[in-house]
Amino acid sequence: MLQSKHSEAFLAVAETGSFDSAAERLHITASAVTLRVQALEKKLGHLLIIRERPCRVTQAGQQLLAHLQQTKVLEQNLLEKLMGKSACSQFYTLNIATNADSLATWLLSTIQPILIEENIVIQLKVADQTQTHHLLEAGLVNACISTEQESLKGCEVKPIGSMRYHMVASPQFIERYFAHGFNRESLRYAPAVIFNEQDQMHHEVIYNAYGLNMSQYPHHLIPASNAFLESIVLGLGFGMVPEFQIKEYTKQGQLIEIMPEAQTDVMLYWHHWKKQSRQLEQLTSQIIEHAPFRMNQSLNEDND
Structure with a gap:
């Protein structure tokens, strides 16, 4: 003991x-x-x-x-379930794992009403969307946003919707690096912008279309969603960006889609423990019902 x-x-x-x-x-x-x-x-x-x-x-x-952190979360959940909240606070604490792009675009605005109404404070852990479910599996969070479709043992999974990504660059970047076309040779000298080492989306698109692996072209690693987008707008490189983030930039001509066939829909799922508190149930319902996803929505749909 x-x-x-x-x-x-x-x-x-x-x-x-x-x-x-x-x-x-x-x-x-x-x-x-x-x-x-x-x-x-x-x-x-x-x-x-x-x-x-x-x-x-x-x-x-x-x-x-890992054992002590999991035990801590389990004990917190038990106390909140039995007592309604921790004895020393009027707020409920929920530990959530999310991918950085969801956090930078839709997550907070979607759950804001429930956080205020239910006196919930969230403690977020940010990881790649392919890895967040491991934090849930380890007992470090109450729920997570993940690309994993299968539910973990003792958990439930619900589809949230699909985030669409586009390959974009600034006009100045295109003029400098792709003036003679977007092809295998030009890609070998054009800097890419990639989120981090775990982000395989850009690599897979370029490899599947042109046979280039990540060692064959220069690339920045910028592991922060807003800075990632800013670096592309500033002409430091080109990259895959969520549709939510680039609509205004494409309308104003600050970003241009350079590889329409690279459009990628990433399906996201909400995982949570089967035994969840009322507050987590409310948060779950809010996310499932109000996440602003529309399947197969084109980049130019709202250009009116």
Whole structure:
């Protein structure tokens, strides 16, 4: 049986990155934190924390961290289900995993009425839409937005709708790099803008159409949705952007679609635990009923 004080000390160090910060969180001395972590390491027979700046958890520490975070979320859900909310707050806390593009475009405006009406505060974890369901599987979140169609054990899945992506660039970028056509040779010298290493959408489009892999063309990695779009508008590169984000830019001629055949619809699903609180039920209904997706909507549909 793990002692709660020892586990709390380890969790605080793992989440804050230092023994001093953990001590401030727990309102004890740093030496007390050290002793508790050492006692836990001795009991388990494994080094859990690598004492660096910032501190890092070992492989054994990662396993314990996942267990403690999952237990924390489960306990929070149980208390909120039994008590309606935590005893010390008038707000309900929900942990949600989302992809960055949903967060940058439609998510907050869609759930805003329920957050206010139900006194819900959300703690968001951002990951690629192909990876968010792993956070739910690990028990780190109550629900997630994912491209995974199959439900996880103990969970339910509901379709949200489809986000359409377009390959776009600025007029200045097109003039500089694609003046002689959009082809395999020009693509080898035109910088692409890609979200991060896990983002395979751009790579797959270019590889399938022109046989080029990511090592054969220059590319920026810009892992923030707004900065990603801004970099394309500024002419730093070309890339795949959600339709929601580029309508005004295409209307004004600031962005031009350069590869219509690259249009990609990404189907999103809402995953949540089967046993959910009333607040999560309300949030689920809001997302499913009001997410602003329309299937197969063309980029120029609203140009009137």
